Amino acid sequence: MFHxxxxxxxxxxxxxxxxxWAQLRVRSTFNEAHQIAAASRLSGxxxxxxxxxxEGISDVGIERAEGFLGDHYDPRHKVLRLSDDVYNGRSLAALGIAAHEVGHAVQHAQRYAPLVVRNAVVPMASFGSNASWFLLFLGAMMSSFNLILAGIFLYSTVVFFQLVNLPVEFDASSRARAILLRRGIVSPAEDKTVGKVLNAAAMTYVAATITAVLTLLYYLMRFGLLGDRER
Ligand SMILES: [Zn+2]
Structure with a gap:
């Protein structure tokens, strides 16, 4: 692994x-849906x-964020950060993404369990994504099985984070679509386009999860914890 x-x-x-493929699709789907003006004429x-x-949420602010699709909800500061295209955009793409990010704020306000777990595991997973590589490297150099085990354990927190992130992301999108429809902000026909954009975005999370799972499997195999590959 280290060569x-x-x-x-x-x-x-x-x-x-x-x-x-997922990255390309997000861009093309967003660009396409960004050309379609929402009938409501509202901005993101x-x-x-x-x-x-x-939803009765009065303590969440809305700010503008930098970068293409840099949109996110920051649970620590209770702020929705929307990229310029979404903040000022009046397209179906802008509305869908804005509503998805609000979906996270609603999850937070309602203490949606997968979000609570995800937020709790963030510090460990971000430490693990860097430190695991170092421990595995050191473990392989020193032939220390304990260090390798510790590295694999740390990496599994990254896998866990990615796995709990999936229900969080899919739920935010389905909440967004339901709210937009229920409040009459989008029509059922418009909802189909919104769905395409949000599904494309969800695929990037699926890809990240598969990458993490495969990397973990690779580590397990490489260090002889799964099957009996080269030693
Ligand atoms: Zn999201």
């Missing part, structure tokens, strides 16, 4: 291909404001 291992590349190839920021008010 170039073609096995690792082969192992991850399906995930790399899926991730690349206005829709976010309306939904927050309707």
């Amino acid at each position: 170039f291992d073609p096995m690792y590349f082969l192992f991850l190839l399906p995930a790399i291909a899926l991730a690349g 920021a206005q829709v976010a404001q309306q939904i927050l008010a309707a």
Whole structure:
């Protein structure tokens, strides 16, 4: 693994291909749906404001964020950060993404269990994604099985994070679509386009999860904890 291992590349190839495809699809689907003006004529920021008010959430702010699709909800500061295209956009793509991010704020307000678990595991997983590599490297150099086990344990927190992230993301999207429809902000016909954008975005999370799972399997195999490959 610490020289170039073609096995690792082969192992991850399906995930790399899926991730690349998902990225391209998000861009093309977003660009396409960004051309379609929403009948409501509302901007992403206005829709976010309306939904927050309707859900009785008064302590979440809305800010503009940098970058293409850099949209996110920050649970620590209780802020929705919307990229310029979404904040000011009046397209179906802008409305869908704004509503998805509000979906996370609603999850937070309702203490949606997978979100609570995900937020709790974030510090460990971000530490694990860096430290695991170092421990595995050291463990392989020193032939220390305990260090390798510790590295694999740390990496499994990354896998766990990705796995609990999936229901969080899918739930935010289905909440978003239901709220937009229920409040009459989008029509059923418009909802189909919104669904395409949000499903494309969800695929990037699926790809990230598969990458993490395959990497973990690779580590397990490489260090002889699964099957009996080279020692
Ligand atoms: Zn999300």
